[in-house]
Amino acid sequence: MSLDVRWNQLLGTNAGQFFQRVDETHPLDIYIGKEASGEPALLLVTDKKPPPSHEYQAIHFLSRTRSDHRWAVVFKLVKPELVKVFFLLCDDLVESCRKVIAGEDPVARLMSRFTRWQRLLDRGHDGLLPEPALRGLMGELLFMLHRILPLRDPLTAITAWTGPMGGDQDFSFSDHLHEVKTMRTGASTIQISSAEQMDVTSIPIDLAVVTLDDADASAQGTITPLTLVKSLTDMLEPFPDAADLFESRLIEAGFVRREEYGNRHYVHRGIREFSITPEFPAIVRSRLPTGIGKVSYEVELASCDAFELN
Numbered sequence: 001m002s003l004d005v006r007w008n009q010l011l012g013t014n015a016g017q018f019f020q021r022v023d024e025t026h027p028l029d030i031y032i033g034k035e036a037s038g039e040p041a042l043l044l045v046t047d048k049k050p051p052p053s054h055e056y057q058a059i060h061f062l063s064r065t066r067s068d069h070r071w072a073v074v075f076k077l078v079k080p081e082l083v084k085v086f087f088l089l090c091d092d093l094v095e096s097c098r099k100v101i102a103g104e105d106p107v108a109r110l111m112s113r114f115t116r117w118q119r120l121l122d123r124g125h126d127g128l129l130p131e132p133a134l135r136g137l138m139g140e141l142l143f144m145l146h147r148i149l150p151l152r153d154p155l156t157a158i159t160a161w162t163g164p165m166g167g168d169q170d171f172s173f174s175d176h177l178h179e180v181k182t183m184r185t186g187a188s189t190i191q192i193s194s195a196e197q198m199d200v201t202s203i204p205i206d207l208a209v210v211t212l213d214d215a216d217a218s219a220q221g222t223i224t225p226l227t228l229v230k231s232l233t234d235m236l237e238p239f240p241d242a243a244d245l246f247e248s249r250l251i252e253a254g255f256v257r258r259e260e261y262g263n264r265h266y267v268h269r270g271i272r273e274f275s276i277t278p279e280f281p282a283i284v285r286s287r288l289p290t291g292i293g294k295v296s297y298e299v300e301l302a303s304c305d306a307f308e309l310n
Contacts, residue, residue, distance in 0.1 A: 058121035127256035139182030139210035154242035164253035198282035211269035
């Protein structure tokens with residue numbers, strides 16, 4: 001039985017504070033349950049002294065001493081509207097702690113993992129991206145899957161994925177930059193969101209245009225956000241550091257594995273790449289007069305044909 005199903009059963013009981021061990025095989029004393037006031041909570045019992053209690057916007061982190069001189073570490077949800085994301089967070093914490101090694105501080109591992117989710121939860125994000133943001137993310141992931149990972153070391157590739165961190169370009173290698181745009185078949189323009197995105201200084205920039213169309217579930221060759229992410233996690237599984245960083249980047253992008261994503265179907269039509277030269281039709285920061293602030297504009301795709309890479 002999945003954790004979220006068990007949790008919903010626990011929350012539906014009339015008992016006050018109540019906790020249940022996640023399973024008998026887990027190496028840590030970790031429990032799911034609810035506080036006396038009814039909030040869902042994750043509990044770790046440990047010999048290691050945890051950090052002081054802290055009240056984040058969506059989750060309260062509580063550390064308590066017990067009568068047996070051990071410590072109780074509690075993550076308690078205080079924003080009920082984020083309960084689905086909280087369940088996913090706790091599932092991530094539970095599974096990551098299965099890999100704890102002898103001598104490692106389990107509280108430190110939990111806190112490190114929790115920090116990934118904290119900003120997402122503090123923003124009140126429910127883990128479902130708006131359609132334009134989701135399509136943009138899928139474009140970046142498709143480019144990573146088909147063009148970056150076949151050519152680059154996995155950890156280098158994921159480290160260079162700076163789009164979720166707000167970088168000027170979506171992929172920033174020491175020797176090359178890549179900006180990714182996602183469009184539907186038949187679209188004639190692409191949106192450039194800043195004067196920096198196409199501004200070539202000392203490092204070459206390529207523009208990748210990913211064509212991604214909406215589709216019915218019955219259509220052949222469809223993908224969903226969940227299947228696309230799984231393709232990448234399967235590819236990265238032999239590389240733990242890269243896989244771990246990939247998960248961090250997904251959360252930073254606002255993506256968590258909500259079941260609703262399994263109902264969104266798309267067809268990937270292909271990727272076109274263009275070299276950004278001084279002649280490329282673009283508004284760039286280095287050629288703007290002083291005093292010009294934020295710039296966004298559209299580029300006609302037909303005007304880019306001369307710059308397409310083979």
